[in-house]
Each structure stands twice: as C-alpha cells, then as structure tokens.
Amino acid sequence: MPELPEIEVLRRSLEPRLVGRRIERVEVRAKALRERLDRRALGALAGRRIEALERRSKYLLVGIEGGERLAIHLGMSGRLTLVPGPEPREPHEHLAFHLDRGERLRLRDPRRFGAAFIVARAGLEADPHFVHLGIEPLSPALDGHTLAELARGRRAPAKAFLMDGRRVVGVGNIYATEALFRAGIDPRRSVARLTGERFARLAAAVVEVLEEAIVAGGTTLNDFTDGSGQQGEFQIDLAVYGRAGQPCPRCGRAVRRIVQSGRSSFFCPRCQR
DNA sequence: AACAAGACCTGCATGC
DNA sequence: TGCATGCAGGTCTTGT
Numbered sequence: 588m589p590e591l592p593e594i595e596v597l598r599r600s601l602e603p604r605l606v607g608r609r610i611e612r613v614e615v616r617a618k619a620l621r622e623r624l625d626r627r628a629l630g631a632l633a634g635r636r637i638e639a640l641e642r643r644s645k646y647l648l649v650g651i652e653g654g655e656r657l658a659i660h661l662g663m664s665g666r667l668t669l670v671p672g673p674e675p676r677e678p679h680e681h682l683a684f685h686l687d688r689g690e691r692l693r694l695r696d697p698r699r700f701g702a703a704f705i706v707a708r709a710g711l712e713a714d715p716h717f718v719h720l721g722i723e724p725l726s727p728a729l730d731g732h733t734l735a736e737l738a739r740g741r742r743a744p745a746k747a748f749l750m751d752g753r754r755v756v757g758v759g760n761i762y763a764t765e766a767l768f769r770a771g772i773d774p775r776r777s778v779a780r781l782t783g784e785r786f787a788r789l790a791a792a793v794v795e796v797l798e799e800a801i802v803a804g805g806t807t808l809n810d811f812t813d814g815s816g817q818q819g820e821f822q823i824d825l826a827v828y829g830r831a832g833q834p835c836p837r838c839g840r841a842v843r844r845i846v847q848s849g850r851s852s853f854f855c856p857r858c859q860r
Numbered sequence: 861a862a863c864a865a866g867a868c869c870t871g872c873a874t875g876c
Numbered sequence: 877t878g879c880a881t882g883c884a885g886g887t888c889t890t891g892t
Contacts, residue, residue, distance in 0.1 A: 589885070589886085590885065590886090593885085621868070621869095621886085621887070621888085645886075645887095660887085661885095662869095662885095662886055662887080663869095663884065663885055663886055663887095664869090664870075664871085664884085697869080697870050697871065698868085698869050698870050698871080698884090698886095699868085699869055699870080700868070700869070700870095700886060700887075701886090702887090740861090740862090741862070742862080742863085743862075743863065744863095747863080747864090750886095752886090752887080759885055760884095760885055760886085761885060762885095806885080808884085808885065809872085809884075809885080810885085828885095847864095848863085848864055848865070849864080849865060849866075850884095850885095851884085
C-alpha cells in the first residue's frame with residue numbers, strides 16, 4: 588500500500604498529535620514482522636517522550652527523548668493509527684504504544700511485511716536499514732541531470748529503475764507507473780536509451796505525481812489511512828494504474844497490463860514510447 | 861556488477 | 877455455497 592506520499596501523509600497527520608507525548612507502556616504482541624521485534628529495545632521506550640516525527644524513504648521515524656529513533660515501516664498492509672485507549676484491539680494489532688492522556692499508537696499489519704526497530708543515537712548512516720538508500724526525490728526536488736547520472740551504466744527497464752530504492756527512494760509500483768505515463772515513457776524502455784530531455788520529463792513527472800498525491804492525502808486502494816483513520820483520495824486521479832482495458836485518459840486507446848519482474852505495469856501503448 | 865525471480869504472509873476477489 | 881486460484885501497494889536474498 589504505502590509509498591512515499593502515504594508515509595508523508597501519515598507523518599503529517601501524526602506529528603501534531605504525538606510530539607510532546609510520553610510513552611507509558613509498550614505492548615509487543617508478535618514475535619516478528621518481516622524481521623524480529625526486539626521486545627527489550629522497544630520496551631525500553633517506556634517513560635520517554637516523543638520529540639519529533641520524521642520520514643526517510645518509506646520509513647516513519649519517531650524521534651525519542653535521548654536521541655534514539657523508533658523506525659516503523661508499513662510494508663504492504665500496515666496501518667498505524669492513534670486511537671483513544673479504550674478502543675478494542677484490532678485483529679493483527681502487533682504493536683502498541685500506550686501514551687499519556689490514555690491514547691494508544693497501534694500498528695496493525697495482516698501480512699507482516701512491515702518492520703519496527705530502534706535506530707541507535709549514532710544515526711541512520713550507521714544503521715544497515717538505511718545505508719544503501721538512494722536520494723529523496725522531493726527535498727530537494729529531483730531533476731533530470733541527477734536522474735540521468737543515477738542511471739549511468741544501467742540498462743534496467745525504466746520502471747524497475749524508478750523502483751530501485753538504491754537510486755531514488757519512495758517510488759513504488761503505483762507512482763512509478765503513473766510517473767511513466769505522465770512522462771510518456773514505455774515502462775519497458777531501458778534507461779540506457781533515454782535522452783537527457785526525457786530524463787528531465789521523467790524527473791519532473793516523479794516530483795509532480797508524488798506532490799499531488801500528498802496533497803490528495805495519499806492513495807487508498809485497500810488499506811491505507813493516515814494516523815486518524817482518514818483515507819486518501821489520489822486513487823481517483825490514477826490515470827493508468829489498475830485500469831487495464833479502460834481508455835487512456837489522453838488518447839482513448841485501451842490501457843495495457845503487463846508483468847515486469849513479477850509486478851503489474853500499466854501503460855498506454857500509444858502515448859508511452 | 862546488474863538484473864530477474866522467488867520468498868516472505870494473509871486477505872480478498874474471482875471463477876468454477 | 878464451497879473451494880481453488882491468483883493477485884496485492886515492499887523489501888530482501890539468491891542465482892544467472
């Protein structure tokens with residue numbers, strides 16, 4: 588579900604409600620998500636205050652008094668919400684932080700592809716989860732020269748290249764698909780065969796689609812909500828993602844679905860070359 | 861080195 | 877209705 592815009596929407600929704608709160612008790616109800624949950628390290632957050640909410644790639648980073656950070660990744664099906672304490676437990680509620688004022692920050696993740704772990708005071712550079720991550724596309728905004736530089740020596744299809752987090756982070760299947768449509772690039776085209784002009788269009792399309800999605804509150808296909816349970820609306824604006832057989836909004840030709848490295852790609856065979 | 865494919869796990873939609 | 881099948885937005889590992 589969640590790509591960069593969804594995590595950013597989540598971060599913005601939770602920031603004013605979490606900063607300054609004290610964690611009173613930590614409930615670890617599962618042994619592992621995509622990696623083991625460190626019961627002791629997570630439990631050690633009890634008694635400490637939340638100082639900041641940041642994002643790196645698709646990780647939400649909860650800054651804790653004392654300099655550590657709690658990193659949360661939603662995987663495909665995760666949902667992180669802040670609810671009043673008495674709210675009954677949901678199915679698949681694997682992790683919960685009970686806060687002062689009786690509220691509870693809870694992580695629900697049926698497929699358990701998510702993650703939650705502590706980043707040491709030494710920082711993200713020292714943590715293996717973050718060392719190989721590529722650049723943030725929004726701050727500062729990605730440009731064509733940078734994108735072309737990142738693609739040097741590579742022959743991957745444009746779609747796979749965009750989704751490779753070692754180059755640019757935060758762009759998953761939905762937004763890669765939509766950015767390629769906006770840029771008029773066939774998802775199968777090798778990045779070795781893109782001109783500088785087309786890299787510029789692609790970079791601009793990536794920035795544009797991510798920013799528009801944030802404004803729309805993210806894309807909710809199944810699971811995504813912000814920290815208050817509010818769904819996104821960007822799914823209404825998707826031009827080709829999930830629309831196989833339907834008319835291309837630009838030229839009317841039927842949108843095609845193909846599979847690239849095991850994932851669905853959607854594109855207009857006339858508009859995208 | 862770069863790339864493709866499979867694995868991880870559950871829920872849901874579809875079709876027989 | 878019940879069951880099997882296929883598919884899902886993300887990483888991570890393995891093999892070519």
